[in-house]
Amino acid sequence: MSVQKSHALKRFEPILLIAVGGFVGAILRSAVSDALPGAFPWGTLAVNVTGSFALGVLLYEAHLADMLAPETRLVVGTGFLSSFTTYSTFAVQTSQLSPMVAVLNIGANYVLGFLAVLLGRRIVGGVVS
Amino acid sequence: MNPVVLVGVGGMLGALSRYFVGQRVSGDGRGTLAVNVLGSLFLGALTASFTPNASLLMLFGTGFCGAFTTFSSFAFETVRLYERGKRRKAINNATINLVGALLAVAVGGFVVTVISP
Numbered sequence: 106m107s108v109q110k111s112h113a114l115k116r117f118e119p120i121l122l123i124a125v126g127g128f129v130g131a132i133l134r135s136a137v138s139d140a141l142p143g144a145f146p147w148g149t150l151a152v153n154v155t156g157s158f159a160l161g162v163l164l165y166e167a168h169l170a171d172m173l174a175p176e177t178r179l180v181v182g183t184g185f186l187s188s189f190t191t192y193s194t195f196a197v198q199t200s201q202l203s204p205m206v207a208v209l210n211i212g213a214n215y216v217l218g219f220l221a222v223l224l225g226r227r228i229v230g231g232v233v234s
Numbered sequence: 235m236n237p238v239v240l241v242g243v244g245g246m247l248g249a250l251s252r253y254f255v256g257q258r259v260s261g262d263g264r265g266t267l268a269v270n271v272l273g274s275l276f277l278g279a280l281t282a283s284f285t286p287n288a289s290l291l292m293l294f295g296t297g298f299c300g301a302f303t304t305f306s307s308f309a310f311e312t313v314r315l316y317e318r319g320k321r322r323k324a325i326n327n328a329t330i331n332l333v334g335a336l337l338a339v340a341v342g343g344f345v346v347t348v349i350s351p
Contacts, residue, residue, distance in 0.1 A: 123249050124249065127248060130301060131241050131296065134296075152305075157305060189306070191299075191301070192274065195305060196278075219309055222309050226313075
């Protein structure tokens, strides 16, 4: 009985962690977008770049140091950061921009997003070594 | 209903749905590609609808679609592919996500404008 109960809880735990992270991530993304109005989608760019940086730190930490609990990675990575950053809004906003600005938006999200991941890796590497 | 709660609940459901898709779709970045294209299809349809209800947009648009799709995992997976020497795969991943999502936005919008009276 008790064994079965703990097993059910174990299966439910990731769902609970991701639910909490996803809830908070979406609200914060919305708040950042509200705080950065204008013709250019600055809000989406901001969450995508900062979120990519943070996920880089979190996941390279797993590769290099592995001191964080798997639950932490689940709530912060799969839950919060993946909900905080977004691809669909980025795609819809890009399709609504003039061709020139659309290319600029794609370039900014891609280049800065990839660089942010690499910066996260560098920082973790510096702390670990 | 409070818009903050709508966005949060949508985000919660979006994140959970993404997690379940990720558990069923394996391969380098395949799960992320699946949610990004599918979520862009939904959001394209939602933003093209002629009767945008603010609450629905908060719950399904900003909340669900925003959280269901993700940029951070996409960026991390692309960088990982590249640094593991799978450069062509990395470039393909970056390209297919973009083309797939933009096409999905257009298809979603097109379908809505065709079926709406």
